Amino acid sequence: MDNLTEDHQEFNIGIDGGGSINNTDNQFIGRGEKEMAPIAGNSIHRSSSRPQLDLSGAAIQGNFEERDPTILLPNQSDDISHLALDIGGSLIKLVYFSRHENQTVTDRRRKIINARLGITNVNRRSYPILGGRLHFVKFETNKINECLDFIYSKQLHRGGMDSRHWQSEGSVTENTIIKATGGGAYKFADLFKDRLGISIEKEDEMNCLVAGANFLLKAIRHEAFTHMEGQKEFVQIDSNDLFPYLLVNIGSGVSMIKVDGDGIFQRVSGTNVGGGTYWGLGKLLTKCKSFDELLELSQRGDNRTIDMLVGDIYGGMDYSKIGLSASTIASSFGKAISENKDLEDYSPEDISLSLLRMISYNIGQIAYLNALRFGLKRIFFGGFFIRGHAYTMDTISFAVQFWSKGQAQAMFLRHEGFLGAIGAFMSYEKHGLDDLMVHQFVERFPMGAPYIGGSVHGPPLGDLNEKISWMEKFVQKGTEITAPVPTAPPGTTGLGGFEVPSSKGDALRPDASKLNVGVLHLVPSLEVFPLLSDPKTYEPNTIDLSDHGELEYWFTVLSEHMPDLVDKAVASEGGTDDAKRRGDAFARAFSAHLARLMEEPAAYGKLGLANLLELREECLREFHFHDVYRSIKQRENEASLAVLPDLLMELDSMNEETRLLTLIEGVLAANIFDWGSRACVDLYHKGTIIEIYRMSRNKMQRPWRVDDFDLFKERMFSSAEKRPRPYKRALLFVDNSGADIVLGMLPLARELLRRGTEVVLVANSLPALNDITAMELPDIVAEAAKHCDILRGAAEAGGLLVDAMINVQDSPRDSSFSVPLMVVENGCGSPCIDLRQVSSELAAVAKDADLVILEGMGRSLHTNFNAKFKCDALKLAMVKNQRLAAKLINGNIYDCVCRFEPAN
């Protein structure tokens, strides 16, 4: 990580350090030229004369659930060409880069935190935090004017509307050069020149395809998926074990490319029977006007009327000797021979299906044979023929499975269709690719995602107001989409077998098969939490939402909670008309997301509860509700702080062992204050904070449902005579504001400090529900420190008290009076946490930590319940949800979990 960031700094300054040799020409390694191939891997500083895009730290923003998600490029320097095109015969694909809209907000916030947090500044400051997003947009080629308008309105040809630097640069440079690929790059070059003053620079198509695929497969966690019988299954691919693979691009024709590494590939095969054949023949045979219409027809067809099946030949019997069942196609269109029928006598639906199966099977077969030939274990299919069409994917999958006898699986890419455009985008800059890391991408699905999906993009929406209007207008028009319509669980209608892939007919809505691709946010400061014992197998979500019942439950929970949330959101913005309007728009947008996900749980990538909860927070932020619970949090913090001194006195009067138990009880008891839990919200009306807290703590009767307290106590005190070695540094992942942090976690932190353990409070970077944020924590600690010497000393040592700032990194050992208490942000804005993507600060402080305490449902139950760490871990939570209690710990609501797991 450190190397990465330092390198980064360097090449922002020294553009073009390595000269522009080898930029494109040698990227492709042709047959017999392998010996001369440049080693692409170690050319960090190689660059073209183009402005550069730094992909280090790229991240998809948000949950992984949108269509065409945006990628964030945090390390991106200013002088970037930020638009690339793939102009195909039917669609224009656009990939463009924009900087964070809320960059300034984030920066200011971070500055404050960083000012207080000497420890991570060095790491953070080693490169400029520019970051940004990759957007994916499609236009129909015959409506190229819409595309030109879009580019113009977003000022993409001069550097984007929110970048003054770019703008000035753009206007100075008369001749802006934009990378493009696809056949149309030549054809429309003049048009771009005339209308926008852009010179199109043509990039080799195959280079772009491969570069695009490599980028996506490395950078995006849930990019590849299999598709069998209508069921999508995301496949996590270790980027170190990606090559070699076969990339099958099904355009008009089919290219099969063996990819051995970045820029190292060879077209090994192909077939002239591809998408163009399907559409071309289909058009001649059915008079369909569009590819989509033809595909649509196929869904209602029955190919048995026209294909000769094995059963037709063998009088309805299987030819089992060679493993052919009666329904296997023996000869595509073979029945047309013997029947005395003309073209008009066959239904276009049947013809379309017969054609589709013929071509899909054939491609699958040839692809498999080529994979076999070169010993490639993975086959990825892309190109316009696939286009997220479930039936096409199914037939290809069946073919690969059939011919490989189950040994190989066809895989597809969520961003298929954008490979070329991404590749063209990458061609601005080659070197960042090598440093690219999946954990730095965050994919976010903006409000339009459920409607637009992967479809062709409409007019650009400039500001929030336009967004809201669009939402109002659209929802009025398309109400049937917003009303959540639970459908039958997918994949239950299939008959199976090579002969009858199931996902056709009524179970398949024309739109349902399409995947959403969101905006990819690149957050350079994100890193993998270093204490995970096995990051490769780590899965944050405990609850798998691909179980339809589970999804339905959480869908209901979230829907029921919505009116209350909207009320609070509107109130948090002063209850103005504008706030009400935004609140409505939020409700519509989020409902639409939910409806979309109910219909197609995999629409936004692999769906877990954490994604769903984060989606809600993202949705609120999108409509500028930055902190819905602000006033509630404030009130509860104050009330809790007021009773803290009494609690501390009470604790200090106990002996060590009793105190530790009381502290853990306190954490569990205080965890009841959770606005995310319906049951708890009802409780709030019954008493004051301290009353509830005491009542709750008194009810804490051991054994708890999961009770490892004795283990933990043993580690803390040791049963033997010798004094145990105290923990060196503990990371406390805190949950809610108010009693939870003040009366629960802070006293526990204090106890650890007292025992000589450094304590790092890990809190959210952005608000989520009533969770405490890293921004708010220092004030709370400062307030608490007024009443407690231990906390004050530690907070001073940790640089939390503004007027006593100490650079911890320089002098942690010098502050002999106290071990430090620190606060770091975790890098996310969700009630859950995905430990594969945490802030660099957190990653840095984790290096010396030997105890991790995860507190609260979101971080220790919904996510990370099964996470294993390299150090000791304590998971503390009160289960405030009956279903979860039953499912996870076979218990009941308000049961407690105290799970202690010694280092793995």
Add this chain to the structure above:
Amino acid sequence: MVYFSSNSICSGDDQKNGFLKDGIDTVNYTVLSGRLHFLKFETTKISECMKFISTKRLQEYGDKDDEASASDKNIIKATGGGAFKFADLFKEKLGIILDKVDEMSCLVAGANFLLKAVHQEAFTYLDGQKDYVQIDHKDLYPYLLVNVGSGVSMIKVDGDNEFERVSGTSVGGGTFWGLGKLLTKCQSFDELLELSRQGNNRVIDMLVGDIYGGMDYSKIGLTSTAIASSFGKAVSENKELEDYRAEDVARSLLRMISNNIGQIAYLNALRFGLKRIFFGGFFIRGHAYTMDTLSVAVNFWSKGEAKALFLRHEGFLGALGAFMSYEKKGFTDITHQFMEQNSSVPKSSFCSEDGSESSTRAHVRDNECIECRVQVRN
């Protein structure tokens, strides 16, 4: 249909005629010396076939049960899907009981027989040039047999009766004819094939040059005339089916299918390390043009390293194989005898007169009888 008739020299008394129905192929066979006739009928015109059989009284020379009761129990070996389908019809019209023999076994047996017994059976065909290939019997196996019928079966043959169907494709002769019929309203396969000869596929196919502005995509070894997408031009042009010449459509279709079969066959040969690929089946049927397109395909995909081989008796493999299956006892010996003698006696056009030897020769024409001389040890 393949049937055998004894030469006039041999009296009919002691001869035993085998008769085979293969949808369109029949083999007839006699004990001593005689001729193997190869005939084809369209399955839809099965009545013509039956008429022929009955005229030649072939039904009486099936595999009798040797005993006297034979005449009302004529058992004829047959293969192909129609052996089931038309069993009743044969029974009813001719009193023949069709004995179904496994199709794939027949194909392989037929091919093995021909490749061993018939001199100059295999040949390559490139640019209209037919070159016979001498194959050493001892070095025959393993090979890939690609039978292009309605669908395509690809069979890896490792020896007599040792084979495995390793692959296939549903895009075969039936697809060519079926789609061709829908697209051109041709009335017969031959008509369609004839049309394709006069067509120009560039009108409908999208060529590499069409995409890259007339230039080659030489980087990946594609010339501008390579087909990028079969029928791909139909996509962008505002034309309907009627606006295209039937000839051009037929040509595109043929090239698409031949190319595809050639490719899949080559990939399978590569996969199993088979050095020879024999193509057979009605799709080829001695049609110069389909042989040419298949050869081009194999040549293209293998970069010249593999060649498509064809059999003069293609189309009759199944019928021959079924014909062979009459012989339960001593048949293998006969084949050996065939081989040996054949290898030592090169054939020109007609068989030698030596009655103790077996010999075959064939014309590669449809519905012509091929004379051969067979001596079978009882």
